[in-house]
Amino acid sequence: MPDRGSKSAASAGPGRFSPPPESAGWRSPWVQLKYYSFHPCIYRAMIGAVSPGVQPGALVFVYDPDGRPFGQGLYNPKARVPLRMVYHGAEPVGEEYFVQLLDRAVDLRVQQLRLADQTDAFRVVHSDGDGLSGLVVDRLGEVLSVQVHSLGVAQRLPAWLGHLHRRLGTRRTMVQVDEEIARLEGIQGLEGLSDPLRTVRIREYGVRYEVDFSKGHKTGFFCDQRENRRRFALWVQGRSVLDLCCYTGGFALAAKVLGGASEVTGVDLDEHAIAQARRNANLNQVRIEWVHVDAFAYARQMQANRRRWQAVVLDPPKFIPTRAELAAGRRKYEDLNSLALGLVEPGGLFVSCCCSGLLPGDEFEQIVIRAAHRLNRRLQVVDRTGAGPDHPVMSNCPESRYLTVLWARVF
Known part of the structure; x- marks a missing residue:
């Protein structure tokens, strides 16, 4: 030996x-x-x-x-x-076990949550949250938008896609693999799985969106905020709304179309996202003011102008992608929240989001509270939410609960 x-x-x-x-x-x-x-x-x-x-x-x-x-x-x-x-477990399983996991994931969304009754855009497979580490699948209308992070998943994906299409009634596919992940994993040959498409139109609680795969982030649309967008709409009837870091207009459109907000402003630095937001507003035949500018600079200027809104939602990109950026990311979150809080009318609603999974929800809440106290303002916290139920979290992978959304009135 x-x-x-x-x-x-x-x-x-x-x-x-x-x-x-x-x-x-x-x-x-x-x-x-x-x-x-x-x-x-x-x-x-x-x-x-x-x-x-x-x-x-x-x-x-x-x-x-x-x-x-x-x-x-x-x-x-x-x-x-x-x-x-x-x-x-001790008893062996074969390749058919993966199909069982896919069916279990689809059944949760379709049979238990009945998401298709209200939207044709939702997460179908949430990687570790569905026991399929390395695979993310969103349904976006007739399209399955897929992210692959594992060679083993990539090798089996052609067979799995056919099964998912049959279960969901979808017909087209968009597969994306990050270049660095593809290099590290040795993933090749997935190009032929994607259909030649650029855009698809979806609906979410009556709001219509166009998803542009050539410009969008990740799977093309942030399904994780669906329930938060709907809930935000319930707060804003007849109110003025500011959507900071609005991307393609999710919260802004929900506020206007579902919520009946009196006026809505959406701000984002990504010119492609703002262009898509304008197209989405046209799809819904609503008037929204879209501003292509850095959120930090815009908030500072609006503070100087003494401009305030009755409801402000802040949903910035991930400021902490790695542990090495924890300190800098915390400072960015506090600074931007402080600027955004200064734009909320007394008694108004402030909704602040954090998609950095490395920042625990409790710590993020303390950052937002500290930002408010810097302005000599107080928060009446009414709730803290996260991603929708189509983004489940398994008990052996709690860090996949990455999204924190803090809801508060500002005084």
Whole structure:
């Protein structure tokens, strides 16, 4: 038997140790964990040994540090996350298990939440939240908009897409893979899965939107804010509304079309997003003032002009994409919230959003409160919400609860 510190073919890749003698009786291909973890993402330091000849993207049997069957996952030795767990249990599962996971995800949205009754835009598969780590699927009208973060997912995607189209009644596909992820994972050949389309029109609680895949972020439309947009509309009848960092006009349009706001202003630095917001307003035949400018600069100018609104919603981009940017991101959130709070009339509504999953909701709330107190103003916090129920969170991956939305009246 080789020494535990010796190098062997079986320990190539993330595994650092030779396989234990009892592994001769294990199902193959296999990966043994060095440490216990129920998290779906298993990193290199957590992997002990790997059986010889495992093909990248393979469905492997996973054994715990004591050599007992632990579950199964998709393995890729080159990836930043070499092992993505899809199943925990001693009894083996096959490729058909992935179809069961897809059906479970669709059933939640269609049968339990009945989202299709109110919208044709919702998240169908939410990666770890649906037990399918590395896969994000949004339904946008007749289109399935897909993000892939895993080689194992990419290899199986053609078969899965056909099944999802049959279940959802969709007909077209848009697949996106980040260039850096594709390089790290070794993902190739997905270009042929996308249909030649640029835009699609969707509806959400009676509001119509056009999604431009050539310019949009991520899957093209932020379905996670759907319920918050609807709720915001309930607050603003007859009120003046400012939508800071409005992107393609989600909150602004909900305020005007659903809420009956008296006047609405949308502000964003992305000129393509503002152009799309104008088209969306035309689709709904409403008049909204769209301003192409940096939100920080606009808020400062409006404070100088002593301009205020009765309801302000602030939904900026992710200021903390990595841990290295935590300190700078916190400062940005506090500064922008302080500027936005200065634009709210006394007794008005302030809705502040944070999509940085690395910033806990409690800490974000304290940042917003501190920003208010800097202005000698107080917040009457009425609620704190997050993404809609089509963005579920599994108990073994709580950090996927990334969106925090704080609702408060300002005095």
